[in-house]
Amino acid sequence: MNRFRLTLLLLTLWSAGAMHAAAVRMTIGGVQYTTTGDNTVCASLTVKAVGDVTIQETLNIKERTYRTTRIAEAYFKRNAYLTSVSIPNTVTVIDKYAFRGCNNLTRIIAPDTPCDVDAQAFEGCTAIASITTHSNNDVAYLAKAIDASCPYLTQPQPTTVNLASAQPATPAKPVRQADVDINIPQSSKEATNTFALVIGNETYKRVAGVPFASHDAEVFAQYCKQTLGLPAENIDTYINATQGDIRHGVSKLRNRLTAFNGEAKAIVYYAGHGIPDEAEKTAYLLPVDGFATDVQSAYSLQELYDALESVPAQQKLLFLDACFSGAKRDGQMLAEARGVAIRVKSAPPPGNLLVFSAATGEETAFCDEAHQHGMFTYYLLKHLQTTKGDTSLGALTKEVTDNVRRRSVVINDGKMQTPTVNPSSGIASTWETLKLR
Numbered sequence: 001m002n003r004f005r006l007t008l009l010l011l012t013l014w015s016a017g018a019m020h021a022a023a024v025r026m027t028i029g030g031v032q033y034t035t036t037g038d039n040t041v042c043a044s045l046t047v048k049a050v051g052d053v054t055i056q057e058t059l060n061i062k063e064r065t066y067r068t069t070r071i072a073e074a075y076f077k078r079n080a081y082l083t084s085v086s087i088p089n090t091v092t093v094i095d096k097y098a099f100r101g102c103n104n105l106t107r108i109i110a111p112d113t114p115c116d117v118d119a120q121a122f123e124g125c126t127a128i129a130s131i132t133t134h135s136n137n138d139v140a141y142l143a144k145a146i147d148a149s150c151p152y153l154t155q156p157q158p159t160t161v162n163l164a165s166a167q168p169a170t171p172a173k174p175v176r177q178a179d180v181d182i183n184i185p186q187s188s189k190e191a192t193n194t195f196a197l198v199i200g201n202e203t204y205k206r207v208a209g210v211p212f213a214s215h216d217a218e219v220f221a222q223y224c225k226q227t228l229g230l231p232a233e234n235i236d237t238y239i240n241a242t243q244g245d246i247r248h249g250v251s252k253l254r255n256r257l258t259a260f261n262g263e264a265k266a267i268v269y270y271a272g273h274g275i276p277d278e279a280e281k282t283a284y285l286l287p288v289d290g291f292a293t294d295v296q297s298a299y300s301l302q303e304l305y306d307a308l309e310s311v312p313a314q315q316k317l318l319f320l321d322a323c324f325s326g327a328k329r330d331g332q333m334l335a336e337a338r339g340v341a342i343r344v345k346s347a348p349p350p351g352n353l354l355v356f357s358a359a360t361g362e363e364t365a366f367c368d369e370a371h372q373h374g375m376f377t378y379y380l381l382k383h384l385q386t387t388k389g390d391t392s393l394g395a396l397t398k399e400v401t402d403n404v405r406r407r408s409v410v411i412n413d414g415k416m417q418t419p420t421v422n423p424s425s426g427i428a429s430t431w432e433t434l435k436l437r
Contacts (some may be wrong), residue, residue: 024061031055032075035066042070043091045099049074050081050208057088071121073097078124080104081208087111089134094121103127104202104209109134110142122146178371180381184222185388187229191437193314194265195256196224197249198237199285201272207292211367213271214239216321216377220269223381227389228267228437243287246299254311262312267319268304271374274322283324309351315434317393318349320357321374323365354431355422356397358404363417366408376419379403384436394432397421 024035030049033041033056043055059066070093078101085099086109096118099105105122106129122128131143200217202210221237224230236252238245257264273286277295284298291297308316349355358365358376368375379400383391401419408417423431 026059026061028056028059029053033059033066033068034072035061036070039064039066040069041066042072043068044072045074045076045079045082045102047076047079049079049085051204051206052084052086053082054086055088055091057090069093071095071098074100077101078103080211083203083209084108086134089113091115094118096120097123099123099125101125104211106130106203108132108142108146114142117142178373178378180371180373180378180385181219183385184219185227185385187227187389187437189229189437190231191229191265192231192234193260193263194228194230194234194267194437195253196221196230196235196267196269197253198224198235198269199241199246199249199272200237200239201241201270201286201288203240204273204286204288204290206290207273207286210272211369212373213321215372216271216374217269219373219381220271220319220377223384223389224267227384229389230267240288242289243297243299246285246287250304250307254307257311257313260313262314264313265315265317266308266313267317268308269319269321271321271377274301274320274324276324285322305349305353308353309349313352316351316353317436318353318355319380320355321365321376321380322357323359323363324361349422349424351424352426353424354393354427354434356400357420357422359417360420364415366412366415366417368407368411370411375404375407375417376400379407389437391436392432393434393436396436397432 026033027046027048030046030053032044032046034044035041041059045053055071056068058068067090068088069090071087071091072095074097080103082099082102082105084107085105087094089111091111092115094115094117098118098121100120100122101124102122103124103126105125106127108128108131110131110133112133112135125146128146131146198217198221200214202213204210217237217239221235224235225232236249238249241249253266253268257266270285272288273292275284275286275290275292275295275298276282277284283301284295285301285304286292286298289297304318308318358374366375367373368378371378373381380396382403383396383399387395397419404417404419408415421431427434
């Protein structure tokens with residue numbers, strides 16, 4: 001072979017290698033796919049992997065069909081908004097940290113054929129409740145890897161692994177106990193004429209989840225029972241409430257207040273997302289089956305005000321660990337935010353209703369990772385704990401507001417969160433002296 005032909009051959013081989021090395025990337029549904037040669041791609045989750053995500057089995061790139069054979073390390077350290085993932089049968093390898101920190105990932109649909117799963121692939125996935133395959137085959141291989149990543153979860157079972165119920169003594173989604181979760185004060189008096197509606201919306205079907213919202217609601221309900229003295233049958237708690245659940249809860253509360261003919265008290269607590277009506281600048285509570293861009297699928301805050309105003313009661317309190325600001329226009333929730341974009345009007349509620357909200361109209365209601373609660377809810381519970389429920393509304397709102405303002409600027413890069421009090425005109429001059437129980 002002469003020198004010219006040898007040079008031409010080397011250039012051809014180099015050119016082919018260079019073309020082979022030039023990876024092509026594309027992102028679909030929050031998953032980035034990167035070509036790896038041999039008509040294969042690897043998939044990596046991005047921060048836009050929100051809600052229920054399906055990893056593509058095949059992709060057409062530049063007139064060639066590629067198979068997804070690997071899930072590589074995710075492009076984040078924590079994603080609180082992925083709720084379920086479907087992994088195609090073509091995947092043979094799941095790398096370290098592929099799903100790291102997806103602490104609201106509850107369901108996995110796995111490949112039918114066992115694949116190579118790194119022991120740390122699911123590190124920090126604390127909410128996994130079930131694992132199935134596309135054809136209901138044995139999934140013990142994947143459950144074993146998840147158990148290695150999250151050792152508090154149960155041992156694997158064949159076909160369908162329900163990690164939430166296999167070991168009743170160990171919760172499927174353990175939450176580190178904060179100081180307010182234990183030693184809840186016990187009241188010696190029963191508040192038989194006080195009724196509570198408690199809602200915690202954490203796992204949304206179509207938008208990002210709200211970390212700790214269900215835990216917030218559950219613990220708040222415990223304080224209603226133990227510290228404020230409400231009988232258990234006086235407390236209605238809805239975890240991950242649909243619009244129908246919210247309407248039913250409000251209707252039930254109205255009926256109870258009506259039956260007591262003005263001699264009862266009402267407490268309403270909500271933790272979850274809020275959304276605005278961009279045209280009217282009005283606020284809505286978002287059910288877990290609602291659409292962030294469609295107020296018809298939500299529940300109007302004004303409708304809640306009107307429902308409470310339509311029946312007489314001695315005292316009506318509404319606690320909102322939600323905000324109505326802080327997201328992008330595409331409807332995606334900002335990380336750790338409890339709300340979506342636009343500032344809403346803040347009109348006084350009617351009648352004798354006091355509304356205590358987690359943040360002002362332009363702020364975000366943050367969660368507090370260290371305390372495993374919404375920041376507003378944590379300090380609300382803390383005040384109830386330290387005072388044993390024997391407090392005035394003025395003292396409660398002042399202490400919660402001061403503590404949230406200070407804590408928010410420390411843990412959120414100087415961003416302020418300011419709880420706000422909005423009393424009806426009928427109690428504007430007296431609400432601070434009113435007792436919580």
